[in-house]
Amino acid sequence: MTTAPAGASLDAPALRRRVAALVETHDPATTDQREFLAARFDAGLAWVHFPEGEGGLGAPRSLQAVVDQEFERLGFVPTGREGLVIGLGMAAPTILAFGTPEQRARYLKPLYTGEEVWCQLFSEPGAGSDLAALGTRAVRDGDTWVVNGQKVWTSLAHRAHFAILVTRTDPDVPKHKGMTYFICDMSADGVEVRPLRQLTGEAEFNEVYLTDVRIPDSQRLGAEGEGWRVAQTTLMNERVAIGGHPEPREGGLIAVAAHIWRTRPELRTPGLHDALLRLWVEAEAARLTKERLRQQLAVGQPGPEGSAAKFAFSRLNQEISGLELELLGEEGMLYDDWTFRRPEGVSLAARSPGFHYLRSKGNSIEGGTSEILRNIIAERVLGLPGEIRVDKDVAWKDLPK
Incomplete structure (x- = not known):
């Protein structure tokens, strides 16, 4: 039976x-x-x-x-859920996949209700695109781990209660094999958060310094040395969260450009008309592709297709925001967003064309750089030969720093 x-x-x-x-x-x-x-x-x-x-x-x-x-x-x-994107879109599925029953019982509910905010401690100054090269060290001391290092480009760290953290626990093995993944209490002694002001004038991101931070082994996600495997779950979900969110037809930035075209006939030229039509068609194709991705996600787990969605999202945002400035000409050069702010989340709604243009530059970096995503698409979606990697079997400690 x-x-x-x-x-x-x-x-x-x-x-x-x-x-x-x-x-x-x-x-x-x-x-x-x-x-x-x-x-x-x-x-x-x-x-x-x-x-x-x-x-x-x-x-x-x-x-x-x-x-x-x-x-x-x-x-x-x-x-008001914009500030929960990391918890909902990245921490929750990772905790579900690798968390113990005790961890799932402790973290999932306050994460969902918004009682506790999460951030993501992945990128480092010397290991941005190549996450597996990270150097933040975690050394075991009995039932705790002592962590030292620096993380960068950390959204919401100034508000976060907890962080998903990837560390280097074994420098004597190749870089992908010596990583371990933790849940880090952002109020712990030794955690310092500094604002990182960016091109737009805002401090949306942060630098986080970890100095002798003690993390109980009970807050480890996955087995020791399997941090890369756990991180892949986070990254696949992150790319879907960034590039695969639902939009209506003519939604997002293409709606802004189309509105300018319809309401400001004095700005029209044949060349701009052709550019707008091309980007409108590409935005619609990307929207429908994302819809198919969400349907695939509904019956399984996010795969490398999420990388393609995120890559398309980045490229289109940058091209459309550039077209928006071209449509407006000198008017588009005005910028009044230089005031220092700590935004609760990323939103392009009701922002100036200049902000759209400047902020979109970060789209090809956050959630995996476009160069890395091209490799993933080529190798895991198209089945092309892998890029030559001379450091694959070299111990992390022996790699050039």
């Missing part, structure tokens, strides 16, 4: 009934948002494909859209 898998009896009508029952006891119009999200988590309606008791019901991932649409129809659309 076979046993039906968890969630096998759930279908779209059953999930709609569950949503209705929750809304009946927790009116979205009168219930505090965090309280409502906590009730949604407890009802298994946060991530329906997660296990029961951990925000889900063990249902097919494809049914998540049914739940989200039903909550929206009944009047609940959570707001």
Whole structure:
């Protein structure tokens, strides 16, 4: 006799009934948002494909859209979630895949409700594109690890309660084999966060210095030395979170450029018309491709296709923001965003054309540089020969620094 898998009896009508029952006891119009999200988590309606008791019901991932649409129809659309993108899009799936039962019970619910904010301690000044070359050291001392190093380009570190952290634990083996992954308490002694002001005038990112930071071994994700494997789960989900988010037709930056074209006829030239049409078609093709990616994601785990979505997102944002400046001419050169700010998240809404242009330059760096993503697409999607890597079997300590 076979046993039906968890969630096998759930279908779209059953999930709609569950949503209705929750809304009946927790009116979205009168219930505090965090309280409502906590009730949604407890009802298994946060991530329906997660296990029961951990925000889900063990249902097919494809049914998540049914739940989200039903909550929206009944009047609940959570707001102010921009600062949770790392926790929701990267930490949660990694904790689900590699966390112990105790870790999942401790971190998933406050992560989902927004009670606790997360950041990502991956990139380093000397190992940006090549993450596996990182040098932040973690040395075991009994039941704890002592961590020393520096991380850079860390979004939300100034607000974060916890971080997902990759370290070097064995310098005597090749770089991909000597890494270990941890959950780091950002309030721990030795964690210092410094603002990193960027081209736009904002300090959206941070530098994080780790000096003799002690992390209990109970906060390790995955086995010692398997940090690269764990990090791959995070990175695949990160690229989907950045480049695979849903948009309506003519959404995102192409909407801004199209609006300028329609409302400012005096700015039109034949050459700009051709450029706008080309980018509009490419943006629509990218949107439909992302929709297919999300459908694939609904029945499995994110793969290298997410790298292609993120690569296309970066290139289009940069080209469209450049076209926006061309359309506006001298007017597009005006810039009034130099005030020092610490934004809660990244949003291009209601920002100036100059901000669009400057901020989009970072799109080809964050979440994996476009050069690295080209390699992933070539090797893992197209099946082309791999790039020659002379350091593959060399111990990390022997690599040029």
